[in-house]
Amino acid sequence: MSKRKEQIFIIVFVIVTLLSGWIGLFIDMILPDQPDEQTLGMGIWLILPFLCGIAIRVFRKDWRDIGVKPNLKDNIKWYGLAIVIFPALTLLSTLIAWLFGLARFSHFSVQSIGPVIVSMFIALFIKNIFEDFAWQGYLTPKLASIRISDFKLYLIVGLVWAFWHAPYYLYFLPESFYSSTSARLIDVFITSPVVITIWAVLFVEMTRITGSVWPAVIMHTIEDAIPNYLVFEEKIIVFNGLGEILFNPLRGILPLATFLVIGLWLRKKRVERDQQQYIN
Secondary structure (H helix, E strand, O other), rough: OHHHHHHHHHHHEEEEEEEHHHHHHHHHHHHHOOOOOHHHHHHHHHHHHHHHHHHHHHOOOOOOOOOOOOOOOOOOHHHHHHHHOOOOHHHHHHHHHHHHEEEEOOOOOHHHHHHHHHHHHHHHHHHHHHHHHHHHHHHHHHHHHHHOOOOHHHHHHHHHHHHHOOOHHHHHHOHHHHHHHHHHHHHHHHHHHHHHHHHHHHHHHHHHHHOOOHHHHHHHHHHHHHHHHHHHHOOOOEOOHHHHOOOOOOOOHHHHHHHHHHHHHHHHHHHHHHHHHHHO
């Protein structure tokens, strides 16, 4: 297929993706009295990008770069990195912040939160199959196929991923998640696009170096189950002042810089590998 036609399908995917949450919100408006955070609209928001990517592949009879094979051979070390990166950075950044009095812990017990995290894992894993097979199973390989620069690819994947979240942050999340309307708007239009675009470098390169979406699914699930749960949802770890700016594992400057460096290092390794394969 020509580059022009490929671009048209990518544009269709992006439009459907960015509309999915608003379609879901409209459905929820005409179907009131649904359980919080378990509405039909949220389900539509979650699965519509995935279904759009699958529908395009069915239409084109094109499955070659979907990344469904685990490709474990020669990629065990990358799977290991996918498993440890979020827990390791969460532990390290929290410990440093705590030592400097920039983080505190709310009342909790390991015995109580451990089973909760384990029980969430399967549900989060299934949720992230839909999410990551949209971005990494469709958008990333198709952008790569039209040979745009890596940095444009990161930017497009990151911004589409970020603004797909906009209805979630604006409407699907309860009021209690934000201290004010301005905090919610800052998250939607500033913090989230910056954070997710930086994360996109890591997720894109983890997918491209392994040729599989599963490391991204694993990495995303662990992020949801550990730092997102502990810091954002339950606020078991609370950063204050400079700690929030520097060490928050979800949006702090130092963790984000680390994610970016690791993502670019993966890119370097992938490029070197591809050049070596070309020579051989």
